[in-house]
Amino acid sequence: MESINAKYVSQKISKTRWCPVSYSSLQQPEVFATGSWDNEDNKVSIWSIGNHNNSGLEDGFEGDPQILCEHKHGGDVLDLQFLDQERMVSASSTGAVTIFRYHPNTHTISVLQHWARAHSYPCDNAPCTALVCSSPEIVTVGEDGRIVVFRADQEGAVRVIENADSSTIHAVTYLKTTEVLTVNSIGQLKLWDLRQQSSSPSQILSLSGDRAPLHCVDRHPNQQHIVATGGQDGMLCVWDVRQGGTPISLMEAHSAEMWEVRFHPTNPDHLFTCSEDGSLLHWETASHSEMPSFLQGGRNSSVISHGALTPAGGNRPLSSAWLCGDSGKGCLETTHMLPSQTMSVNSLDIIGQCLVCGTDGEAIFVNRHVPV
Amino acid sequence: MEEVDVEPTITNIPALRRGKHMGFAWGQGNIFVYETLFKATGATGSGSPFIHEVRKDEDIYSPILRKLFNESHHIFVGLQTIREDLPSKNKKPQFVSISKNYRSVIRACMEELQQVAVSTKNAEMSVQYGNQVSILLAIELIWNLCEVLFIDAAPAGSLLLHLLDWVRLHKADVDEKARDVLQSDSPAEHRDYWDVVVSYVLQGRLDEARQMLGKKATLTPAANNIYKMMDNLLSKMPFYNPGGTQTLTEFDVKWRHWHEEVDRCLQDNSFASNQHLEVICKILLGDEDTLLEHKDLLGTWYHFLVSRLLFCHPTVKPTELHYYAQSCMTMFLDSRSAPEPLDSILLAAFEFDIHQVIKDCSIALNNWWFVAHLTDLLDHCKLLQSHNLHFGSNLREFLLLEYASGLFTHHSLWQLAVDYFDHCLEFGRVYLELQIERVPLDTERKALKVLRICEQRQMSEQVRSICKIMAMRALRNNRLGSALSWSIRAKDAAFATLISERFLQDYCAKGTFSDLDLIDNLGPAMLLSDRLTFLGKYREFHKLYGEKRFKEAAKLLLSLMTAKIAPRSFWMTLLTDALPLLEQKEVIFSADQTYELMFCLEELTSSLNTPSSDSDKSMQEEDVELTKVELLRLALSRNLAMAIVKEGTVET
Structure with missing residues (x-):
């Protein structure tokens, strides 16, 4: 717990993202971006945990995040993604999508591209809830149930799927370069093949039972068919999109909405x-074993409760049947990474050993020594 | 009614023109003020088009103080979870450490404000920051004293040590001066040299004073003797050691011996040759006149009090404090200058009058943060039990509610207030219920956060209202699926019926269903309202029909009518849907089922023929209706014939 570092920033943080580093250099990330929400004036800010001016010894210890620059943002920042090392894209509650450019030399931010009503109703704003980028393509989703595809270098939208969903789409991720996956507020995962011109999904996966809304999704970095989702009931689900239907495994993770999984x-x-x-x-x-343990349970999904009230910092191995059962090889361990907290943790990001997260308690936490 | 303690402050609203009347409306933490046209006879003329907002608590809007609110919220929640059943002996160190945490948060905030005040170029802002710093300084000073006197409740002996620490912490300009002196070329010749030495002595920092004196002694070998003597006196001054084996009486005896020794030195004029050393000697004896001569070094009456106690009454008991405090204050302050609010607050603290401290602070300070948190902490220490208010629940709860209500008016800090309301047992919930409904909901994510707060507290009324707001918004934007999801979440049957109705209307108009992904996956939620059940079942019929499972489809269709799930207004549509099934080559409806269909049709037509319903229908529409009925009757009778034949035929 000593390596975790809290900084109060006077704004509720909705998103935190590391600025990507080139994998070849094996560098630890130093710069991250945050977005705020629910303020009168919301901002996108760039922070550094490196020692830029060597004043680190005087006030605060090494690694205390220092603000480099910030830029006004119209509406809540509902999502923020880096397109590359100098460009980031934000999704706003006003329905706007904006590309910002961060100039590392002068420490300034400028607006490169702004799509004002990327998501909208005929006579009202529709918040843009999430986006995903794979340079130069940007896919955005919103409360209006639309999927919009932009290209960073083009003015208008490349593709709009109207009525992609009857309810709100909460998150989106790429499965392959031409395929995206969305999760919505009635517990469904929808696969979209962007090459097809049809406005219906190529596949729908859904939770059985009371269909808790899903709020976040992330794809396994190596195995493109494995995705993890988190929902309103705090349940972590791991899915194999090839097997369709229902999730491979369900784990009781949190006692309230899971905002991000990574x-x-x-x-x-x-x-x-x-x-x-x-x-x-x-x-x-x-x-x-060769097979990732998330999949070892086979098709019969079971609910594992690990009790979300594990004391902070306490390790508690999960000796559960679906993981350790047949092979006895797999084992799942969970660790609480924050000291006791009461306010919502809205966002997290991890690169290498560095983790950053932001809360409604207006604090940013940085941990530079995550044991991975 | 109780009398007011102070006259209410007057806020001038500059833009309001003179001689005009003013109207106002209460907000949550603010008042809207506007100009009115008030005349005895008929209001004419133009009024000002402006509405002015008067805010009660500006501090909430300071970005730096927001850190104070957020960090202290965390400490506050921690304090509430300290278990009640722990023996009080174990709790005291916890309370003291919590109190220290609060103070360190104040200090951090103060330092940041100080930095900003210096670096800002805007003079007005600089003044504002400066004011905030001085308020925080006062808050920290009072808090620290309350910690020593009430929370730590130090006994005689260690009480003075704590008070010394308190004074040292808040009179830190000595260190600055000392640094200047030591960094100069010849410290002993520096203008402020003696000031620093005397200040050290006044704060009981005798080792540092001796080091300083040593510098002078080496410069003047001739006077080496008296410096040595002073050094000796200073080094021998006894301090009480609370952790040691020495009793208070033993310490007292030892201290008296030392005191006599100092007195002897003064009497035989040992220091007559050096006036500075003589002054120090007099201070060591606790000579009031000499102490008062150094008002500028003492700065405040409470420094004077602590220095006087140090050199006259080192074993002062908590109960005696108020006597010395009172006399020191009168001695120190000129008769001309009236005591300021801070002075009377500190004096009340020395008198152990906690309620007076809280009351005076509430009046003097412009925010509720301090009194709310301090009172809460003192209440946990069981120091406030005797007091009852004439209104509300108790003092702690009253102040917490005021503070939290203030937070709730802030566009962003409202989330913090929830935990404060939670820990106000009597009225917290009512406050929260009233406030939470009024949070503006811009996005679904915010709505979900507010909902979570309500659901965790079983506030079903508020849950319904929030879901309804969201459902209405979705409906307005023609997002039926979304609207339905919200009403399902709220278990709002009436609204679900309304939306189902809209779905059915859309179907009748367009011939296709929208939002199939939702309707096909309703699951148990379908049972929320009759109309929703019908919608789900009707869609199921279409699915079965689409999959060419005619028998099942027919059965479902019939049951929708006979079980009275379908609204009467929709029967005609359902019967029309039956037409293609009746016209199939093979018999789908059995004879019994056909009878039932016929019965439905008759029931429908007889009700349609009532005179009231046909008055406003055009002839053409009526014609269409009639043709439909005729067609249906024909199809039904043909089907009945086929069915009877089929059922009467023995399979061979």
Whole structure:
């Protein structure tokens, strides 16, 4: 717990994202971006945890995030993604999608591209809830149930799927370069093949039972058919889109909405989730078999309760049948990563050993030594 | 009614023209003020088009103080979870450490404000920051004293040590001066040299004073003797050690010996050759006149109090404090200058009058943060039990509610207020219920956060109202699926019926269903309202029909009417849907089923023929209706014939 570092920033943080580093250099990330929400004036800000002016010894210890620059943002920042090392895209509650450019040399931010009503109703704003980019393509989704595809270098939308969903689409991720997956507020996953011109999904997967809304999704970095989702009931679900139907495994993770789920980009045996209940969980599968342990349960999904009230910092191995059962090889361990918190953790991001998360308690937490 | 303690402050609204009348409306933490046209006879003429907003608590809008609110919220929640059943002996250190946490948050905030005040170029802002710093300074000063006197409740002996720490912390300009002196070329010759030495002595920092004196002694070997003597006196001054084995009486005896020794030195004029050392000697004796001569170094009457106690009454008991405090204050302050609010607050603290402290602070300070948190902490220490208010629940709850209500008016900090309301047992819930409904909901994500707050507290009325707001908004934007999801979440049957109706209307108009992904996956939610059940079942019929499972489709269709799930207004549509099934080559409806269909049709037509219904229908429409009925009757009778034949035929 010592390596975690809190900074109060006087704005509720809705999104935190590391600025990508080139994988070849094996660098630890130093710069991250945050977006705020529910303020009178919302902002997109760039922070650094490196020692830029060497004043680190005087006030605060090494790694205390220092603000580099900020830019006004119209409406709540509902999503924020880096397109590349200098460009990031934001989704706004006004329905706008904006590309910002960050100039590392002068520490300034400028607006490159702004699509004002990317998501909208005929006579009202429709918040843009999430976006995903794969340069130069940007896919956005919104409360209006639309999927819109933009290209960073083009004025208008490349593709609009009207009525893609009858309810709100909460999150989106790429499965393949031409295929995206969305999750909505009635517990469904929909696969969209962007090459097809039809406005219906190529596949629908859904939760059985009371269809809790899904709020976040992330794809396994190496195995494109595995996705993890988190929903309103705090349940973590792992799906195999090839097998369709229902999730492979369901795990009781949080006691309230799960806002973000993230596989570790280079070490996907580790997974991170954060939630409205104020906790940030680190999930680790200690599997030695070829098959990822998420899949070892086979088709009969079972609910595993690990009790979301595990004391902070306490490790508690999950000896559960579906993981350890037949092979006895897999094992899942969860760790609470934040000291006791009450306010919602809205966002997290991880690169290498560095994790950053932001809360409604107006704090940013940075952990530079995540054991992965 | 109780009398007011102070005259209410007057806020001038500059843009309001003179001689005009003013109207106002209460908000949550603000008042809207506007100009009215008030005349005895007929109001004419133009009024001002402006509405002015008067806010009660500006501090909430300071970005730096927001950190104070957020960090202290965290401490507050931690304090509430300290278990009641712990023995009070174990709790005290916890309370003291919580109190220290609060203070360190104040200090951090103060330092940041100070930095900003210096760096800002805007003079007005700089003044504003400066004011905030001085308020925080006062808050921290009062809090620290309350911590020493009430929370830590130090006994005689260690009480003075705590008070010394308190004074040292808040009179830190000595260190600055000392740094200047030591960094100069010849410290001993520096203008402020003696000021620093005397200040050290006044704060009981004798080791530092001795080091300083040593510098002078080396410069003047001739006077080495008296410096040595002073050094000796200073080094021998006894301090009480609360952790040691020494009793208070033993310490007292030792201290008296030392005091006599100092007195002897003064009497035999040992320091006569050096006036500075003589002054120090007099201070060590606690000579009031000498102490008062150094008013500028003491700065405040409470510093004077602590220095006087240090050199006259080191074993002062908590109960005696008020006597010394009172006399020190009168001695220190000129008769001309009246005590300021801070002085009377501190004096009340020395008198152990907690309620007076809280009351005076509430009046003097412009925010509720301080009194609310301090009162809460003192209440946890069981120091406030005797007091009852004439209104509300108790003092702690009253102040917390005021503070939290203030937070709730803020566009962003309202989330913090929820936890404060939670820990107000009597009225917190009512406050929360009233406030939470009024949070503006811009996005679904915010609505979900508000809903979560309500659902965790079983506030079903508010849950319904929030879902309804969201459902209405979705409906307005023609997002039927979304609207239905919201009403299902709220279990709002009436609204679900309304939306189902809209779905059915859309179907009648367009011939296709929208939002199939939702309707096909309703699951148990379908049972929420009759109309929704019908919608779901009717869609199921279409699905079966589409899959060419005619028998099942026919059965379902019939049951929709006979079980009275379908609204009467929709029967004609259902019967029309039956037409293609009746016209199939093979017999789908059995004879019994056909009878039932016929019965439905007759029931429908007989009700349609009532005179009231046909008055406003055009002839053409009526014609269409009649043709439909005729067609249906024909199809039904043909089907009946076929069915009877088929059922009467023995399979061979």
